[in-house]
Amino acid sequence: MRPPDFNARVCELVSRIPRGKVTTYGIIAEKAGARSSARMVGWILSAADTSLVPAHRVVNRFGALSGKHHFPTPESMRMMLKTEGVTFLEDGTVSLERHLWRFEEGQD
DNA sequence: TCCTTGACTCAGT
DNA sequence: CACTGAGCCAAGG
Numbered sequence: 001m002r003p004p005d006f007n008a009r010v011c012e013l014v015s016r017i018p019r020g021k022v023t024t025y026g027i028i029a030e031k032a033g034a035r036s037s038a039r040m041v042g043w044i045l046s047a048a049d050t051s052l053v054p055a056h057r058v059v060n061r062f063g064a065l066s067g068k069h070h071f072p073t074p075e076s077m078r079m080m081l082k083t084e085g086v087t088f089l090e091d092g093t094v095s096l097e098r099h100l101w102r103f104e105e106g107q108d
Numbered sequence: 109t110c111c112t113t114g115a116c117t118c119a120g121t
Numbered sequence: 122c123a124c125t126g127a128g129c130c131a132a133g134g
Binding site: 024025026029035036037038039040041042043044045046055058059060061065066067069070 | 118
């Protein structure tokens with residue numbers, strides 16, 4: 001099921017991710033009301049204005065920066081995250097244990 | 109108009 | 122543990 005305002009909900013949820021945190025496509029899809037539409041989240045973000053939506057805070061379920069190629073340079077996504085205080089593992093993925101935002105309360 | 113291609117993920121084999 | 126199929130559905134060739 002995908003509510004008609006799925007697109008808007010996705011943008012709002014992404015905008016709600018605090019600095020230094022990241023979340024996954026699946027979590028956003030679920031919170032936006034469409035558990036199995038994770039791919040749509042990526043499509044929406046690719047069409048969204050990255051200057052208005054912090055799309056760099058969205059990674060895949062492994063913490064890999066699967067969307068880096070949609071930024072000015074492949075390195076800019078990682079650079080922006082690093083600037084916000086996000087730490088990376090040796091394999092170049094985000095440490096989800098430390099930075100995953102689940103849209104729950106009391107995480108700050 | 110049909111076919112392919114994705115910023116994905118999970119269940120089944 | 123690796124691989125596959127399916128669900129999801131917008132865009133572009």
